[in-house]
Amino acid sequence: MISKVKAPLYTLAILLLTVYLALNIYHNRVIGVDLQQGTDGQYSVAKVEKGFWGEGRLQVGDRVVSVNGESPGRSFFVRQYDRIEQADEVSVIRPLPDGGSDAITLSVEKGLPTRELVLHLIIPLGTMLLFVAFSVFVYVRKGQDRAAGYLILFFLSIGLAYFSAFSSTRLDPVGRLVITFTFPIVPLSFLLFLNTYLKQQIQKRLMPDRVVWIGLGLIVVNGAIRLLELSGHLHPRLQSVASLILMLTFVLGIAYIFYKLIEKFIRHRHDHLKSLFKFTLIGHVVGFLPFLLLFGIPSLFGLVVVPADVAAVCLIGLPAVYLYMFTTKRLFDIDFLLSRMLYYTIIAFFPTLLITGLAVLIMNQHNYSWVKWVQMFLVVYLLITIFLFGKEYMDQRLRPKFNKDLYNFQGSLDRFSSRISRVMKRADLERVLEQEVRSILPVQELAFLEVQADQDDAAASAQANSRKDDFAASLALELLASPRRLAVGTAIEVTRGLCVIIGHRRSTYQVLWIGEKYNRTQYNPDELGWLKTLANYSAIVYENLYLIENLIGDLESEIRKQQGTPTWVLRLIFRLSENERRKLASDLHDSALQDQLIWYRKLEAVMLDHDMSADLGRDLAEIREGLLDVIHQIRETCNELRPPLLKEMGITEALRSLFEQAQIRNNYAIDFEEKPLTAELTDEQTLTIFRIVQELLGNAGKHANASRIRIELEQRGDLHLRYTDDGVGLDVEKLNDSYQHMGLSGIKERVRSLAGTITFRSEVGSGLEVMITLPMESANMDIESGMLDDSNLAG
Incomplete structure (x- = not known):
């Protein structure tokens, strides 16, 4: 939009204007004295503003004899504004x-006092230069x-309006002219930016074109009034009206921005654009509301709650937010930030109140100064220690109320740990992980990458499912x-x-790539912590499945060489499968199950140790029952993967226990006839024998719809x-050809x-x-048992 030839000229003009304004502010203190002219043509002091040079030096009623050695009427500022400014002597x-x-x-002393130097020159000049740097970027x-x-x-x-x-x-003509044009341009330029940005990103408009023309018309009106004032053709009594019109233009522009953002937020509060409009609305509330409420609106009624130089400091952060949004096309997770801000604001209120009250009491004592500081240190140290001690309790009781996602993350981990217990292939694990991520995060795209890194020559390659190879390689x-x-x-x-490492073996990394979220917000710390836990769970299963799949591949290769499946290979496969089942059951029992038991005990302790309302008690009881269900599910899964006490109980008692559990879960009766072995x-x-019966009972419940089952076990030689x-x-x-009966085929093997x-009959x-x-x-x-060595495996 800006040509490369004009850009340096614009930059140079802005910098020269900045230098002029800085020199004008540095060399001229604000005197802050208003005059009134009597019927005899003489000028007297009508008002002395607080906080400036005139306070304590001039008094209301003083008759001004000369300004800079000349009659007051010869001073441009007295004649034009009935005010003393930019004077060396009065x-x-x-x-x-x-x-x-x-x-x-x-x-009038040269140089600025510390307060004016910081608030009138250093902060505004630094802000202006920062905005110039933002613009160049x-x-x-x-x-x-x-x-x-x-x-x-x-x-x-914003930078020029703030600086000028x-x-x-100080009533500098250039400064007054600059602020006249830049002040109303602030809301108009933002409306134009957001309107164009929305059309580019989501093909939606923020405002009709007539709003732009109205804004330009108001800028022209304000400019014409200011030019009349500077030329001396505007009556002094109308100058306050001109300032009122300028402020009213700015206030109306900001109010219109708030109106449009609130309207868009309400319209899109249930779709993926909610975060965009909530983000911009909160940004404007933080940036403009302090200035409007503390200075802008009160000034319309002749009041000043907070000086403009202090209230305008909040505007500094607003451009930085939009710079980040525009250049990265991402948003801060505003809901996460708001919940944290509200939570910490509430818990910090009472410690702050206590510290402030005790500080007032200590400082009012008539002791030596070092004694007061020691007392202050001890009190603050003690209160902060007590506060941090109590924060653990507040984190348990209050924090979940402000961050509802904590329940979602915990439920997701419980659900994921239960589902991966039934996973037997890497593809199944990736599918379960993808479903879990998509159920919690509003992500657009997701893929699994296998990244291989050669440490010698630093070469990298990658393969990805559902992604092009060049994109996968660039990610790698x-x-x-x-x-x-x-x-x-x-x-x-x-x-x-975002890339999350979910598995690692030698020089190969299993990577989960997650694209940007629909609402274009960043991944917050809670989401990153949840993803890390999922990755750790997945890594355990990945390692086991990796070993199983590689071994099965080697065995299949050996089987193809021998033109058939020897019985020793089948025995080895089933033995390895049982070992992996036991290992997976042990991992689940020692990690996920123990974690659930710890949280269950903590929850019971909280419910027993603390008084609570009936509604909260019911909610916590419901959560406790949910935890018990998850614990029961994990235990059942572990028992299915590794039958408990099978060797100690013997096959007969183990089958009886299996029949008892199966009849509870299914609608069939089992008649078991056994003869002593x-x-x-x-x-x-x-x-x-146990696995075969287990598979037959599972088939009867899932596919056969049986109501009565009879099982006979005896030994007649065999x-x-x-x-x-x-x-x-x-x-x-x-x-043999039916996928539905793969369990029965497994029994045959x-x-x-x-x-x-x-x-089979x-x-x-x-x-x-x-x-x-x-x-x-x-x-x-007996002969083939000697062939169960790994040396017989291919590769």
């Missing part, structure tokens, strides 16, 4: 109580963007170039989102197991792994009969 005649008078000549990044041009105008108009206000206070390079150490749970911001079963045979049910039955000829035989609608025979002693089993 002579007055002060009437005395006895009827006499006293001639006084006062010299935006121009370099997006100079040809129309929205960038309006944003630059917004920055410069202090020159205008950006990730590996990060100065942060790559470890499980680490979350690293990248150009287009004459020989002791091996651990492998015991586990095989071990015999007979299963019958009255379910819907199946076509035995299609058993288990039986074959122990050199046993199995027979069934027809559609007439139930199922399964007869299994397992040899108690097998020469083949």
Whole structure:
């Protein structure tokens, strides 16, 4: 929007104007004395403003004899504004109580006092230079963007209006002219910026075009009035009206901005644009509301609650917020910030009140100064210690009320830990993790990357599902170039989102890439902590699944070489599968289950130790019951993965316990007929019989819709197991080709792994009969047991 030729000229003009205003402010103190002209043409002091040079030196009623050695009427500022400013010397005649008078000549000291130097020059000049730097930055990044041009105008108009206000206070013509045009441009330039930005990003307009023309018309009117004033053609009594019109223009512009932002927020409060309009609305409340309430609106009625130089300090942060929003196309998580701000504001109120009250009492004592400081230190130290001690209690009781997401994150972790217990493939784990992330975070895109880094030549490559290879490779390079150490749970911001390390093995990193959220807010600390916990859970399962999949791949390769599946391979596969199940059950029991038990005990302790309302008691009781359900689910999962006391109880008692639990969860009855076993079963045979019966009962409940089941177990030389049910039955000829009956196919493989035989008898609608025979002693089993060494595996 701004050409490369004109940009340096604009920058030079702004800097020269800044230098002029700075010199004018530095060389001229604010005198702050209003005059009135009597009928005899002489001037007397009508008002002395507090906080400026005239206070304590001049008094109301003093007759001004000369300003800078000349008649007051010859001074431009006295003649034009009935005010003394930019003077080096003032002579007055002060009437005395006895009827006499006293001639006084006062010299205006050079240089600014500390307060004026900081508030009138250092802060405004630093702010102006900062806004110039912001403008240059935006121009370099997006100079040809129309929205960038309006944003630059917004920055410069705020900076110049803020800076020139202090020159205008000294009645400098240039300063008054600058503030006349820049002050009303502030709301107008912001409206133009936000209107253009919304059209570019979401194809929505903020305001109609006539608003712009009205704003320009008001700027022209204010400019014409100011030019009449500076030329001396405006009556002095109308000058206050001119200032009133200027302030009214600014107030109306800001009020219109608030109106449009509130309107847009209400309209989009239930969609992904809520955060954008809430962000801009809060930004304007923080930036403009103190200035409007403490200075702008009271000045319309002739009141000043807080001086303009103090109230305007809040405006400094507003351009920085929009600079961040425009250049990064992201927003702060305003809901997260507001909840934290409200929470800490409330808990900080009473300690602040106590410290202030005790400080007043201590400072009013008539002791030595060092004694007061020691007392102050001890009191503040004690109160802060007590406050921090009580903060733990307040964090438990109050913080969840201000941050409702804490419950969502805890429930998500409980749900995720329960679901991963049934995961048997990496693809399934990634699907469960994706579903959990999408259920909590409003993300647009999500993908899993496998990043491989070669430490020798620092080369990196990546492969991603559902993403193009070039994008995956660029993400991998950006990730590996990060100065942060790559470890499980680490979350690293990248150009287009966030990368979370969810697994690591040798030089391979499993990475979850999450794109930007729909509302374009940053990921807040609670979300990052939740993602880290998910990553740690996932890393445990990833490691186990990685080992299983690699081993199965090696075994499949060996099987292809031997043109068939030897029984020892099947036994090895089932043995390894059981080992991994036990390991996963142990991990869940030692981590997720123990964590849930700890939180359950803490919750019970809180409910027993503290009085609470009936509603809160019911809510906490409901949470407690939910925790118990999760604990029960994890325990059941661990029991399914690793049958408890199977070896100690024996197969008969273990089956009875299994039947008791199965009949509670399903609508069928089980008749179990067993005869004493004459020989002791091996651990492998015991586990095989248990898993087979477990799978048959699961099939009866999920697919067969059986109401009565009969199971017979006896030993007649070999071990015999007979299963019958009255379910819907199946076509035995299609058993091998049916995905639905993969459990029954697995039973066949288990039986074959122990050199046993199995027979299925069934027809559609007439139930199922399964007869299994397992040899108690097998020469083949003894011979092949020596082949269970890892040296037989391919690779």
